[in-house]
Amino acid sequence: MDNEIEALKEKFNISAYDIELVRQAGALLVNFVPTLIDNWYLWLNKQEEFALFFGANKSNLKRVQEQQAIHWQSFFEANLNDNYIQSRRHIGQIHARINLPNDIYFAGMSFALQLITDGLWTIKPIPSNVGDMANALTKQLFLDTYLVIDEITRIQNFRLAESSKAMMEMSTPVTPIWEGILLLPLLGILDSSRTQDIMNKSLSKISETRTKVFILDISGVASVDTAVANQLIKITKATQLMGCEAIISGISPAIARTIIELGVNVGEVKTTSTLRDAFEIALKLINVHVSH
Amino acid sequence: MSIFGHNGLSISRLNDRLSVTLQGDIVQETLMILSTDLLERVQTDRVNLVIFDLSSVDILDVTEFNALHRIALMIKLMGAESIFIGLNPGMVIFLVSAGADVSGINTAYGHEDIERALRLLNND
Numbered sequence: 001m002d003n004e005i006e007a008l009k010e011k012f013n014i015s016a017y018d019i020e021l022v023r024q025a026g027a028l029l030v031n032f033v034p035t036l037i038d039n040w041y042l043w044l045n046k047q048e049e050f051a052l053f054f055g056a057n058k059s060n061l062k063r064v065q066e067q068q069a070i071h072w073q074s075f076f077e078a079n080l081n082d083n084y085i086q087s088r089r090h091i092g093q094i095h096a097r098i099n100l101p102n103d104i105y106f107a108g109m110s111f112a113l114q115l116i117t118d119g120l121w122t123i124k125p126i127p128s129n130v131g132d133m134a135n136a137l138t139k140q141l142f143l144d145t146y147l148v149i150d151e152i153t154r155i156q157n158f159r160l161a162e163s164s165k166a167m168m169e170m171s172t173p174v175t176p177i178w179e180g181i182l183l184l185p186l187l188g189i190l191d192s193s194r195t196q197d198i199m200n201k202s203l204s205k206i207s208e209t210r211t212k213v214f215i216l217d218i219s220g221v222a223s224v225d226t227a228v229a230n231q232l233i234k235i236t237k238a239t240q241l242m243g244c245e246a247i248i249s250g251i252s253p254a255i256a257r258t259i260i261e262l263g264v265n266v267g268e269v270k271t272t273s274t275l276r277d278a279f280e281i282a283l284k285l286i287n288v289h290v291s292h
Numbered sequence: 293m294s295i296f297g298h299n300g301l302s303i304s305r306l307n308d309r310l311s312v313t314l315q316g317d318i319v320q321e322t323l324m325i326l327s328t329d330l331l332e333r334v335q336t337d338r339v340n341l342v343i344f345d346l347s348s349v350d351i352l353d354v355t356e357f358n359a360l361h362r363i364a365l366m367i368k369l370m371g372a373e374s375i376f377i378g379l380n381p382g383m384v385i386f387l388v389s390a391g392a393d394v395s396g397i398n399t400a401y402g403h404e405d406i407e408r409a410l411r412l413l414n415n416d
Contacts, residue, residue: 249371253331256366272371273335281371 005080012143018136019078025120025133026076032119033072036112037065043111049104078140088144092151102149109145113138172198174205177279180212180286187220195231199238206244213282214239217275219250229264236269245285246270249278301326303333308340315348323359330363334370342367343406347378354390364397375409377402
């Protein structure tokens with residue numbers, strides 16, 4: 001962790017002298033911080049995001065302002081240690097949770113920096129190293145901003161990975177709909193990795209549940225070409241090898257025409273145009289009679 | 293029961309059966325329209341059997357026969373059966389000698405013979 005902090009300082013070109021300057025500026029601006037926060041909220045009040053995040057809850061605003069006072073205090077103390085980085089990452093987590101847009105965050109930080117540098121110039125008498133101070137403050141503020149945004153990005157990537165994993169799980173919902181009948185409704189686009197996944201999942205489910213009839217519903221499949229049709233037939237042949245009857249349902253006129261025009265040999269696979277017909281056949285195959 | 297037709301073509305429905313009557317000279321265009329309409333109706337009307345009545349067809353070329361054959365396969369894909377009736381000897385001799393693919397086609401002599409053909413079909 002110490003290495004990380006040193007690497008960050010190195011990367012952002014923050015020297016010990018810069019930290020000293022920030023602390024000096026902090027000492028000079030200690031009475032200015034409340035004005036800084038007030039002015040900053042005057043600015044935020046004019047932004048449309050203000051109503052969105054603080055509109056309904058005035059006590060929330062008060063709490064956030066108090067947090068901000070502590071934040072600027074730690075900023076001017078410039079103890080770039082573990083706690084400092086953790087506190088910035090925590091801000092990132094909060095911003096990620098409320099889905100704060102990046103533009104308002106960057107604009108806010110930029111405005112805060114502007115307020116601070118303006119504050120520096122109001123100090124009487126003007127310190128001789130005021131330019132260096134402004135530079136040091138800018139560097140540290142950029143470091144802060146980076147830490148917050150990095151955390152937001154990390155959380156967003158994490159969410160994305162989670163949802164794509166969930167999508168993969170959802171893409172092959174093999175469900176038993178009756179004793180001895182498995183249904184697999186397929187949606188969207190079929191590619192070779194997905195058909196492989198479908199094959200594995202359905203075959204293991206078939207052996208697990210001793211299924212007699214397997215219905216593959218393709219009414220939600222966007223397009224069927226030679227490759228996809230052959231893959232589907234491969235799946236049904238594999239299930240038949242497992243001693244399970246396979247029915248492909250949801251063959252629309254367009255899909256039927258494509259398969260025949262492409263000259264795909266469907267062989268002995270049972271096919272129906274609606275899931276209802278497939279279910280009827282399946283019930284017949286397991287000797288269940290439904291009276292109307 | 294409903295009937296709607298194109299040139300040389302009429303489709304009528306009786307319960308879960310569709311009867312397709314082809315007349316005169318069958319052209320490729322007619323068959324294109326037929327495949328579109330027919331497949332739609334197989335799906336929407338929950339048809340079990342499509343009967344192709346060719347008894348009033350004058351000339352059936354191999355290309356047109358192959359197109360009909362493909363339509364029959366499409367119907368099979370959609371979970372319905374199809375049966376051809378009224379193929380006359382001259383037509384059959386010509387098709388076989390011209391090397392047409394007749395596999396997977398069910399036939400009957402006429403409407404009265406359909407039940408027998410269906411029994412054969414279901415015993416497979």
